[in-house]
Amino acid sequence: MDESEDVPKNFIKLKCEKLSVDEVSELVISPYCGAVSLFIGTTRNNFEGKRVINLEYEAYTSMAETEIKKICRDVRQKWPSVKHIAVHHRLGVVPITEASVIIAVSSPHRAESLEAVMYCINTLKATVPIWKKEIYEDEYSWKENKECFWANSEK
Amino acid sequence: QVSVLYFARSAELAGLRCETLSVPRQITALQLWEEIVKVHPRLAVIRDQVVFAVRQEYVLLGDQLLVLQAGDEVAVIPPISGG
Numbered sequence: 001m002d003e004s005e006d007v008p009k010n011f012i013k014l015k016c017e018k019l020s021v022d023e024v025s026e027l028v029i030s031p032y033c034g035a036v037s038l039f040i041g042t043t044r045n046n047f048e049g050k051r052v053i054n055l056e057y058e059a060y061t062s063m064a065e066t067e068i069k070k071i072c073r074d075v076r077q078k079w080p081s082v083k084h085i086a087v088h089h090r091l092g093v094v095p096i097t098e099a100s101v102i103i104a105v106s107s108p109h110r111a112e113s114l115e116a117v118m119y120c121i122n123t124l125k126a127t128v129p130i131w132k133k134e135i136y137e138d139e140y141s142w143k144e145n146k147e148c149f150w151a152n153s154e155k
Numbered sequence: 156q157v158s159v160l161y162f163a164r165s166a167e168l169a170g171l172r173c174e175t176l177s178v179p180r181q182i183t184a185l186q187l188w189e190e191i192v193k194v195h196p197r198l199a200v201i202r203d204q205v206v207f208a209v210r211q212e213y214v215l216l217g218d219q220l221l222v223l224q225a226g227d228e229v230a231v232i233p234p235i236s237g238g
């Protein structure tokens with residue numbers, strides 16, 4: 001048996017090109033794992049009755065990668081049986097219905113990978129410095145996640 | 156001298172993404188914000204929504220004393236919307 005297959009890995013990528021579910025799933029597949037859980041965040045075409053023409057993402061790239069690494073570290077502490085974790089986030093212009101984020105986690109049994117994926121996306125939305133701008137027909141808006149831990153949402 | 160980075164709405168209000176600023180070596184987060192607003196008064200409107208990231212660690216705008224070194228990165232972080 002190849003010893004290197006036993007080593008859990010994190011695959012973190014921020015990129016402007018279209019994300020691939022196949023690519024991200026394949027990163028985490030392992031012969032030791034019976035489960036791969038996946039989350040895909042896609043872009044919606046409407047917000048409060050306004051038609052969304054386009055979405056643009058920007059990131060504090062170096063810190064975003066660091067924060068995602070922290071999330072992976074937390075996942076491994078909470079669910080030690082998790083094998084591989086992949087987080088791919090798209091930056092720049094993302095056309096409607098295309099994926100903005102794909103998260104994949106593998107584990108021997110399904111409970112851990114399912115819970116870990118949910119933890120990843122929830123924590124990403126609360127702590128990773130990435131911003132989304134929704135562009136409507138005649139205006140635009142910088143979105144704010146309700147999970148953002150410092151923003152007061154009494155609007 | 157520190158590097159100040161601006162993102163999203165703060166970059167729009169400041170009109171730039173990056174600049175160097177001369178600040179005291181020891182300064183509270185709030186004082187640092189005041190210094191930045193002196194240079195970019197339009198940023199005042201987002202005061203209640205932003206935090207800093209100093210050397211890539213989040214810092215709320217408060218009385219926490221920052222010990223800064225030359226070349227440190229300080230980022231103005233509006234509410235995030237990743238994912």
